[in-house]
Amino acid sequence: MAAIEATGLVKTFKGRKATVKALDGIDLDVPEGTVLGLLGPNGAGKTTAVRVLTTLLKPDAGTARVLGYDVVKDADTVRGLVGLSGQYAAVDELLTGRENLWMFGRLYRLPSQQAKQRAEELLATFDLTEAADRILKTYSGGMRRRLDLAGSLIAHPKVLFLDEPTTGLDPRSRLDLWQIIRDRVREGVTILLTTQYLEEADELADSIAVVDHGSVIARGTADELKAKVGGERIEVVVHDPADLTRALELLTGALGIADPESTSLEEHNRRLTVPAPGGSSTLVEVIRTLDAAQIRIADIGLRRPTLDDVFLTLTGHEAEQKESL
């Protein structure tokens, strides 16, 4: 059974200047115990989707159920069953870590003693025991985010919504947070996670839904999406523009490229691109071939597909950065 299911969600925001369709008929289906990554640029509707699913916003049309409960009709029940942790670390800056967790525990209707005990457990799990009696103002960004996440886990939620959990964090804190999220998955928690980074969705999600302009434009695993983009590619910049066409012909032969569409050639910057199904071994092959033909290479690199590539391929436009709604 699906832990999260949404059908045809629509949400329109009427602003002073323009009306924005933040959700334009989104369908989602997250089986129990799996992780869905909602991938898209700022303003794509990811946060709005999370807000609807966590009962913060009422959809204009469509229905959504979490663990079988309607997010509009059974909103109160849904609130008791899910955890939400956002990109804007929503914790009280003037309370200590321990006080914040105790407060959230009490608001989840745990008795005081139990709320205290749960706070201690979470502080220990998230490596915050030492900082437990400091007010949040003194915490680093990563510590705050961990405490925020801890706050959403108080009631042992079966479904967790993480809205850009690592945006703005340094690489070390990001890795810590990924580990914490993986641990939750191992405990069987169903997670819906929004992110702007393909890499993050790749690391954490079982399946990915790419969102743009309020609707899902592609679904699949990270590998399937990358395959759509064409997997890894090698970019070569040759030293002498006269060598460019010859280089491409040589590589097409040496690599056995069947589809000329999968290569590209940009004369103005002396660059050619070929697919690299073998990753770094293809890179070695390319260098060897060009070296043997005495073609001088100015620059060469193996490039993994980025969110921009996925977007470019799927929508024909780059991932535009818009203000989040």
Place this chain on the structure above:
Amino acid sequence: MSVELPARVNPLSRALSDAGILAWRSLKRIPRTPDMLIYATIQPIMFVLLFAYVFGNAIPIPGFPGPRAYREFLMSGIFAQTMAFAVASASVGLADDMSKGLIDRFRSLPMARSGVIAGRVVGDLVFNAFVMLIMVICGFIVGWRWHNGFGQALAAFAILLLFAFAMLWVGALIGLSVGGPEVASSAGLIWLFPLTFLSNAFVPTPQLPKALQPIAEWNPISSIVAACRHLFGNPSPFASPDGFPAQHPVWLSLMWCTAIIVVFAPLAVRKYRSATGH
């Protein structure tokens, strides 16, 4: 699929418990932002000193001769103004919570819908009671006294706190409606200046232009001030001494407080239901 549901509880006890937890939070925060407490008390102290010593001698109180009459007259006005300014603490506090995403967090919890605002209101009420205590001490220093016994004085303080309680709901609505804490601060205060100056708080209403007299005498702030002056036994001149505001100041003040609460508390809670920070 079986899902463990949290135990159902009586909605009223849940609302009270949630308000209590949020009030605990507000009170915890007060000593950690000492500057807020300092500014909240400096402003009324400044008003007491400015009005008592700068304007005091220039404003005679009809029917009450003597240099101390104005200070006796003034203090109830200062008390009411201080309580009215409670609007700002609620509006800034809630706007701040909203811009930091805390309101979203609270709304995602299985809480009573009134919990966050009620907690804020109760916490701010305790804060304002403390500010009032400082005002009372300040009043004693400049020569203000109550003359009808401690019981009546206590009743006056109760009315002042009830008024603060009512105004906090107005502040809550403003705080949840505006964009951020900076706007909330001015939006919470700007209309209070004409409201307090167009009242009997600082100038006896008989000295106001004729056209403004009825407005000033029916003004909710005037009703609080008049009720306090009546209960404290301080000078309380009226332009129309036979009118309802002059005859029944305590009743009018209670009616105003009730009306404000009945209108603004539901509006604030309704606003909270759809309030969202981003």
